Amino acid sequence: MPFIDSHCHLDFAEFSADLSAILGAANRLGVMEFVVPSVSADNFATVLRLSKQNPTIHHAFGLHPCFMSEHCASSLTTLEQYSVKHLPCAIGEIGLDFFIEKDPLARERQLVLFEAQIQLAQQLNLPVLLHVRKAHDQVLAVLKKVKFSSGGIVHAFNGSMQQAQRYTQEFDFKLGFGGAITHTRATKLRALVTELPLTDLVLETDAPDMPLANMSQAFNQPENIWHIAQVVFELRTESAAVIEKQLEINTRNCLSLA
Ligand SMILES: [Zn+2]
Numbered sequence: 015m016p017f018i019d020s021h022c023h024l025d026f027a028e029f030s031a032d033l034s035a036i037l038g039a040a041n042r043l044g045v046m047e048f049v050v051p052s053v054s055a056d057n058f059a060t061v062l063r064l065s066k067q068n069p070t071i072h073h074a075f076g077l078h079p080c081f082m083s084e085h086c087a088s089s090l091t092t093l094e095q096y097s098v099k100h101l102p103c104a105i106g107e108i109g110l111d112f113f114i115e116k117d118p119l120a121r122e123r124q125l126v127l128f129e130a131q132i133q134l135a136q137q138l139n140l141p142v143l144l145h146v147r148k149a150h151d152q153v154l155a156v157l158k159k160v161k162f163s164s165g166g167i168v169h170a171f172n173g174s175m176q177q178a179q180r181y182t183q184e185f186d187f188k189l190g191f192g193g194a195i196t197h198t199r200a201t202k203l204r205a206l207v208t209e210l211p212l213t214d215l216v217l218e219t220d221a222p223d224m225p226l227a228n229m230s231q232a233f234n235q236p237e238n239i240w241h242i243a244q245v246v247f248e249l250r251t252e253s254a255a256v257i258e259k260q261l262e263i264n265t266r267n268c269l270s271l272a
Contacts, residue, residue: 015255015262016045017044017240017262018047018048018271019040019048019221020049020188022218023051023222023223024036024071024221025052025057026222029222037070044240045239047070048072049072049218049271050065050072050074051076051078051104051106052076052078052107053076053081055084055089055092055096058093061073061075062096072271073103074104074106075093075102075105075106076104076131076143077089077090077108078145080111082120097134097138097140098138103271106143107143108131109128110125110128110145110147111147112147112148113147128156132162136163141269141270143169146173157185165185165188165268166188166268167268169190169220170224172194178206178214188265189210189216190216190217191216191217192218192219192220193238193242195242195246196228197226212252212257213264214264215261216265217242219234219239222235226242243257
């Protein structure tokens with residue numbers, strides 16, 4: 015049963031030297047497919063090229079809240095054009111990051127951009143890949159306002175059990191867990207992975223970011239999905255085979271991967 019990395023930035027510079035070696039190492043550990051979100055209109059073409067060159071790479075287009083300085087007035091138009099012309103598996107990576115951004119006006123700009131992208135995703139009937147830090151209630155309010163119904167993944171989920179249940183039950187989202195759960199001090203995250211229904215979970219690395227505990231590589235890589243999965247196997251009561259199969263189904267269904 016193959017693993018899918020539901021969130022990795024294979025277009026980033028760390029991977030440009032030898033992407034085929036990175037993918038080969040992942041394949042050897044059973045990590046067979048890769049979802050690559052965009053962070054700004056500047057990298058749409060690169061992400062699209064990767065997916066055209068490799069059928070195991072699935073592209074998504076979005077304007078990331080941590081890259082506000084790279085977005086301009088025409089970025090939303092570019093996003094819409096790319097999304098209509100080159101059908102992505104999702105709109106992403108989009109969201110709100112109120113952990114790094116404290117300024118109320120800058121937060122408002124993130125919110126306006128986020129809502130516009132949620133509306134676009136709803137209009138195109140596409141799921142979304144969400145980046146949310148210290149802003150789950152604000153994101154949930156936007157989903158409710160737009161009556162968002164295409165689902166998606168809350169990547170690197172770090173909210174409460176109650177917020178997790180709102181995403182999954184009210185808006186049909188999956189929650190992405192990655193390297194953070196390999197750290198034994200991450201008790202809150204590990205409790206979520208243990209207690210949430212298996213049908214709510216997907217795996218991700220967020221490579222090259224989000225290092226694992228005791229990681230030997232210089233930067234995170236999709237092959238580490240295997241290590242993340244071992245932690246999920248330890249935490250949960252179902253058999254490894256059942257978990258592995260369900261995680262694959264979750265990712266495939268929510269992003270309509272063939
Ligand atoms: Zn990301």
